[in-house]
Amino acid sequence: MSHERRGLEFWILTVFFVLFVLFLYGPLSAILILSFQGPSGGLTFPLNGVSLHWFYDLTQQQAVGDFGGSFRRSLMLGIGVMLVTVVVSLLAGLAFRRKFLGATPLFYLAVASLVVPSIIVSLGIGVMFQQIGIPPAWYSSAFGAHLTWTLPFGVLIMFAVFNRFSPSYEEAARDLGASSWQTFLHVLLPMIAPSLVGVGLFGFTLSYDEFARSLMTSGTYNTLPLEIYGMTTNVTTPVLYALGTVTTAFSFLVIAATLGIILWLGRKRAQG
Amino acid sequence: MMTIAVEQAAAARRPRTRRAGIASLAAYLQAAPLALILGAFLLAPLIVIATVSFWDYDFARLYPDFILMNYQDTLGSWVTWKTYLNTLKFAAIVWAVTLFLGFWVAYFLAFHIRTTTMQMVLFLVCTVPFLTSNIIRMISWIPVLGRNGLVNSTLIDMGLIPAPIEWLLYSDFAVVLAMTHLYTLFMVTPIFNTLMRIDRSLIEAARDAGATSFQTLTNVILPLAKPGIAIGTIFVVTLVMADFITVQVMSGGQSASVALMMRNQMSLLQYPAAAANAVILLALVLVMVAGILRIVDIRKEL
Numbered sequence: 087m088s089h090e091r092r093g094l095e096f097w098i099l100t101v102f103f104v105l106f107v108l109f110l111y112g113p114l115s116a117i118l119i120l121s122f123q124g125p126s127g128g129l130t131f132p133l134n135g136v137s138l139h140w141f142y143d144l145t146q147q148q149a150v151g152d153f154g155g156s157f158r159r160s161l162m163l164g165i166g167v168m169l170v171t172v173v174v175s176l177l178a179g180l181a182f183r184r185k186f187l188g189a190t191p192l193f194y195l196a197v198a199s200l201v202v203p204s205i206i207v208s209l210g211i212g213v214m215f216q217q218i219g220i221p222p223a224w225y226s227s228a229f230g231a232h233l234t235w236t237l238p239f240g241v242l243i244m245f246a247v248f249n250r251f252s253p254s255y256e257e258a259a260r261d262l263g264a265s266s267w268q269t270f271l272h273v274l275l276p277m278i279a280p281s282l283v284g285v286g287l288f289g290f291t292l293s294y295d296e297f298a299r300s301l302m303t304s305g306t307y308n309t310l311p312l313e314i315y316g317m318t319t320n321v322t323t324p325v326l327y328a329l330g331t332v333t334t335a336f337s338f339l340v341i342a343a344t345l346g347i348i349l350w351l352g353r354k355r356a357q358g
Numbered sequence: 359m360m361t362i363a364v365e366q367a368a369a370a371r372r373p374r375t376r377r378a379g380i381a382s383l384a385a386y387l388q389a390a391p392l393a394l395i396l397g398a399f400l401l402a403p404l405i406v407i408a409t410v411s412f413w414d415y416d417f418a419r420l421y422p423d424f425i426l427m428n429y430q431d432t433l434g435s436w437v438t439w440k441t442y443l444n445t446l447k448f449a450a451i452v453w454a455v456t457l458f459l460g461f462w463v464a465y466f467l468a469f470h471i472r473t474t475t476m477q478m479v480l481f482l483v484c485t486v487p488f489l490t491s492n493i494i495r496m497i498s499w500i501p502v503l504g505r506n507g508l509v510n511s512t513l514i515d516m517g518l519i520p521a522p523i524e525w526l527l528y529s530d531f532a533v534v535l536a537m538t539h540l541y542t543l544f545m546v547t548p549i550f551n552t553l554m555r556i557d558r559s560l561i562e563a564a565r566d567a568g569a570t571s572f573q574t575l576t577n578v579i580l581p582l583a584k585p586g587i588a589i590g591t592i593f594v595v596t597l598v599m600a601d602f603i604t605v606q607v608m609s610g611g612q613s614a615s616v617a618l619m620m621r622n623q624m625s626l627l628q629y630p631a632a633a634a635n636a637v638i639l640l641a642l643v644l645v646m647v648a649g650i651l652r653i654v655d656i657r658k659e660l
Binding site for chain 2: 099100109110111120130170184185188189192195196199202211214237291295301310318326329330333334341345
């Protein structure tokens, strides 16, 4: 090892970084531990025994709301938003590689979509649906509201991807006689597939966790974040923490699956 | 950045004018879904809000009209001004804290971790919590900060304080802490991204020329990190300005923000009043973003 000796700066920053990570994960682990409270336990430490009581409680009929239904709705909404985000971002990314009239305004519209406060989007879509006379629902108005948050991220990621993508690969394919569709399917798509999976992960988790944009737009039936929000104001038992543990575990599962897919795609490409 | 991409693409295509007609039609078709979705769910709702902000209303209905009452009520009220000031206060404090944390975390990852794999692993470690529910992460502070929470019981057990500290939870402190917890990643990512693109030979040149690491930091790294800091600032400031749930939950209803004021008006079905507030808030946010963009050109960064 020819590395130079680590200086004082390195060690100070290492401690700083470790403290930062503790700050990020510490409270979450408190929730995780407390969700295993015994049946007589409360919202704070110490643990009164260890049990799965509150997880069992979660599967029962709640005093407020409907956890199973809201989870299903959020899941379907997230998957739908993910699919649309991936397809539309990819198409937009391809479009922006060429010159077209209105490219600059469309780019600024996408950036504005990130900057406009979410509660304003929520209010606007809610009032718009009311005025048109269509009742807001999680699969229509909330779907659109979530897309205004996920699409700009998707489009910006695709920009970054295509900026680093050399067009010579496509030229080579074309010179070998591939049609534009073949070039897209066999050359471009495999190369950018990991980024598309990343865009999908972003789309899904942003939608799955979105609260403010669902507020005025999800209509009669709650999505999961709205349900959790309702619970924070009404529920005073560790069942709230059990819900937190379950949804966090689910998010981690999704992240792990996504990383797995990205690694798998990378290995497949290396072999191919 | 977009113009560069477009020019590159155009340059790459120049010998192939045969396909130019079809290609430009394809570009419009490819851009159409994005334009349609943003038009329907961003532009149209914003126009609706601007319109409704001039409407009249009672407890049950909205009446199309052109009155300035909603704006007069909003801007003429001392409470509104206090709420806006309070929101700006949160934005300033959270911005300063996340910038400090975000810069040093990004700096550590970019310049002190030597292998790319390790950089990515540590970066992911920072990222993962940000992909779980905001509200869950917020309520996870309750058992830590509460009256009988971890911090208070530890301090009492150690004999450092005689009674629980009351201002840990349900206070402005709790709001700032939770926002820092929620939004720091939006500062870390763009700064890390910019730092990673600094040519390492510039750092070596500075060192060879006799600069201390502090001088390198202030004269080389910081100026080059400005675009990343600007993007992070835009994210954090707009997120804090739009936040109502953190303010509501973590202050225990004792503090206010513009978005929370809007939220309350919305739950009372006072949509035109909320719309007037939305127009003012949006104008304020856009002015701040425009100001940041005047200082640094972030389009080069993508």
